[in-house]
Amino acid sequence: MDETIRLSSVGKVHGSPPNEVIALRDVTLAFPPASLTAVMGPSGSGKSTLLQCAAGLDRPTTGTVTIGDVDLAGLGETALTRLRRDRIGFVFQAFNLLPSLTAEQNVGLPLRLAGRRPGRAEIQDALAEVGLADRAHHRPGEMSGGQQQRVAIARALVTRPAVIFADEPTGALDTTTSRNVLTMLRGLVEHRGQTIVMVTHDPLAASYADAVVFLADGAVADTLAAPTPDVVAARMTRLETSC
Template sequence: MNAPVQLTDVRKVYGNGPGAVDALAGVTYGFAAGTFTAVMGPSGSGKSTLLHCAAGLDTPTAGSVQLAGQSLQGLDETALTRLRREHVAFVFQSFNLMPALTVWQNVVLAMTLAGKQPDDAWVSEVIRRVGLGDRIRHRPGELSGGQQQRVAIARALAGRTAITFADEPTGALDTTTALEVLTLLRDQSRQLGQTIVMVTHDPVAASYADRVVFLVDGQIVSESSSPTPETVAAELARLSTTRRARTTAG
């Protein structure tokens, strides 16, 4: 049985000729159902490109991607949008909130567009757990950047979709709220069977995941199960040192 997110020999090349850059250089990996995976690596290693290709937001130069059991190859934008709306939630660094809508309305918007009936009790619980229980009627313009990020996180989690992609979801949050959000992500995976793929640079955030995948120069070079902040930081340091040595030697 295929994983909910499956990449097979995925390459992504930007540019042409001698200046072409391999952002992904043949990645094959399956993100299993009910798992929480952190994707890490040095700057420029291809983390966000992997996330975008896996989510169908970017088209690989070569290779194939399956999302929620469906191949993305040949799907037009309408079909891709429908697939993502039904099965996928996103937490990206740009909040993409609707300025005229309240916190509550922004959180349930994706479900409303997909024709789903929000579970009001669950929506309230998610909003409370991201620390916005007293801001439900506020609009984005009345919130700080960190609070807007919390709305985006609540929106992704409220729909209980099969798959959640998160790109640095706790980067704009204070430590206490960040740990609450990471716990909520982990609970969503373990209790609801969600597949969560999170790009992060933070070893503490990565330690909440079941597994950490390390990318260097567009390739998966190692992975770690049962990660701790210390083991993740040590592996990042090792990979950065190896990369610098290889670059210097070249």
């Protein structure tokens, strides 16, 4: 497969004339397997809408989104929910762990929601992939922010998804912890072949990606391969100045 996800001429409009708001404009993008792509742009540029449409959380007004060979437009709500559960992982800035559950219980939650009884081995494997095999019985309040985010990543990994969508995954972390999490995400791409799409505002985080997609006013304004923090920051400054 040449691409894990493809967006073809995707547009998203909120509301109706004369009060409509255009969130995405004719966006065409492909995300290949075993890649980490960063999505950046000024506030209001469409980053969150792009992630929501690509992940099947929202339906585009125009265009198509395909994951593998599945066109999301052809799925009813039940089938779309099943696809998100089985083939998509999510990581958020706020971790979204249940405080009363241990790390292993949080990781196993997507499997339980799918009607499966989680196997201890698969949960341990997911925790081991993020370096937390020894924290399985700890609750979120007993772990640092970085450890909690790694539990959240293990939870995203446990279903063996085709793609992980990460929305500002280092936004709540300090610089050192952010680097550790980003290094781990990079390792998942290189050693596991995971596809990751990461929305971020941080040029340092974007430098861990294979490519950066820059959005402005709902459209793709630029792309950058082999990014460095300085070049990413310069492109962002130019976009913010022109908006």
